[in-house]
Amino acid sequence: MKIRVTNWQRWNRVKAIYITVCCVISLAGVGGLEPEPYEPMPNPALAAVFTILAAVGMLSLIGTRER
Numbered sequence: 122m123k124i125r126v127t128n129w130q131r132w133n134r135v136k137a138i139y140i141t142v143c144c145v146i147s148l149a150g151v152g153g154l155e156p157e158p159y160e161p162m163p164n165p166a167l168a169a170v171f172t173i174l175a176a177v178g179m180l181s182l183i184g185t186r187e188r
Contacts, residue, residue, distance in 0.1 A: 136178055137182060139178050140175050143171045143175035144175050146167065146171040147169075147175060148168075150162070150164040150166075150167030151168045
């Protein structure tokens with residue numbers, strides 16, 4: 122399936138928002154930024170999935186070329 126992008130700036134902004142949301146969700150799966158060394162990770166599967174999705178989105182954003 123091929124999509125036609127008419128406004129590349131808006132499309133890249135949407136991808137950046139998607140990456141930000143994925144990073145926040147993966148951070149929530151890790152347990153946040155609180156330094157508690159004895160607490161296990163609350164949801165490692167959620168963190169792993171959304172970290173991978175954020176990485177794929179970053180690669181997509183980096184490899185984007187306007188046509």
